[in-house]
Amino acid sequence: MVSELAQRLLAWFDQNARALPWRESPPHPYRVWVSEVMLQQTQVETVLPYYQRWMTRFPDLETLAAATEQEVLRLWEGLGYYQRARALHRAAQILVRERDGCFPQRATEWQTLPGIGPYTAAAIASIAFGEVVLALDGNVRRVLARLFDLDLPVDSPAGERELRRIGQVHVPIDRPGDFNQALMDLGATLCRPQTPQCEVCPVAGLCLARARGTQSLRPVRRRGGAVPHYIVTAAVIWRGEQVLLAQRPPQGLLGGLWEFPGGKQEPGESLEEALQREIREELGTTIVVGEKVGVFRHAYSHFRVTLHAFHCCLVGGEPQPLEATALEWVPVTRLTHYPMGKLDRQIAQTLMQARPSASAG
The missing domain is CATH 1.10.340.30 (Hypothetical protein; domain 2)
Known part of the structure; x- marks a missing residue:
């Protein structure tokens, strides 16, 4: 019935x-x-x-x-x-x-x-x-x-x-x-x-x-704690008209996607110092940090991120995928071919807009 x-x-x-x-x-x-x-x-x-x-x-x-x-x-x-x-x-x-x-x-x-x-x-x-x-x-x-x-x-x-x-x-x-x-x-x-x-x-x-x-x-829900907020950095490392992308490991947040390498700022670090440390840890190389590309924000389900991206150049040898699954040098015109999370896609779009003649190709 x-x-x-x-x-x-x-x-x-x-x-x-x-x-x-x-x-x-x-x-x-x-x-x-x-x-x-x-x-x-x-x-x-x-x-x-x-x-x-x-x-x-x-x-x-x-x-x-x-x-x-x-x-x-x-x-x-x-x-x-x-x-x-x-x-x-x-x-x-x-x-x-x-x-x-x-x-x-x-x-x-x-x-x-x-x-x-x-x-x-x-x-x-x-x-x-x-x-x-x-x-x-x-x-x-x-x-x-x-x-x-x-x-x-x-x-x-x-x-x-x-x-x-x-x-x-x-x-x-x-x-x-x-x-x-x-x-x-x-x-x-x-x-x-x-x-x-x-x-x-x-x-x-x-x-x-x-x-x-x-x-x-109604409905009644359990009380949640404060949402963490992280400050992170990302390096747009140039080689001619190419930039370096790193593929995230398959497991975990954004697994398998491509990103501009970088990571979280630790207490007491400047943004530039945080980025240089992350690149040493992730890629086994050193960089000079240049002008800022932009500041990008995104809220995930359980935390928020503010990302500071910088133009960078290598000064310490060839990058190695110490923490990434793979590394690739990619022309700006081909950034759309690589799956990315929202923050990295915003960086990529900023780069392409700054090079209108290249992105038209």
Whole structure:
């Protein structure tokens, strides 16, 4: 028997579902999977152009599996959380090599693949294969916390267990994927973090938080600490019209991407001293630090960075990849061919704009 909550949500979803390119009838597992990975910690509006470009370049599992990691990272550039792209690529290769291109159908099977956690596995399994399982993302946590006026932190183990317990019983047997997507859409459009639109919510009459006036207090979250802020430096080392790029190790933040070498400023160091030390440690060489290229800022999920980039020249011998996977001397005109994080891409764009005749090539 379908619960009243599910009935109301599905009726609303049938009339108000967001038109998204991965929502097809019937749903295609590959497209659902790619979209769910892209949507991890990323807004739909940001994902849409990336998804379209991805499907043009990698329209199916086999095409993705056959690509190089650098191709995958370059297409992903700007979407952030690059481990998602590498995991998606590895998982595609596993599915082609070990499963003859066949997709798993249950959430527990999806979780054996790289980059697939409980939410993503449940979303794919319910939407693409009809498994009756609750997909618990940020929007769904917020909606359920308000519907049931949950006073436990939703980002705690106890809170998650309770959300799964109270939510799973409402997942309908015949439309589990639509139910999960209805919860997601409700959270994205009406039951938003600030100023929820309770007056037009299809399940307002069932919402305990609304009845008790606690909407603004839900969901409860654990207190977070102060966000660290790091000052870092980067060297644009010139050799003629070429600059030196270093490839980051495959594991860790921005793994496999290319960068202008440098690192964090330590207490008591000037920016120039920090950069010279980092280059000695990373490349085994010495530099003269020249004029500043610019100051660039970016906020990651758990910390903020202010990066100071400088024009530099070598004075101590050929650089060695002591900490990088590889080094390459790259003409400014070819910087667009190398996948980079946002800060390094901003440096590259600054260099290309300063050489309009070169960047035109």
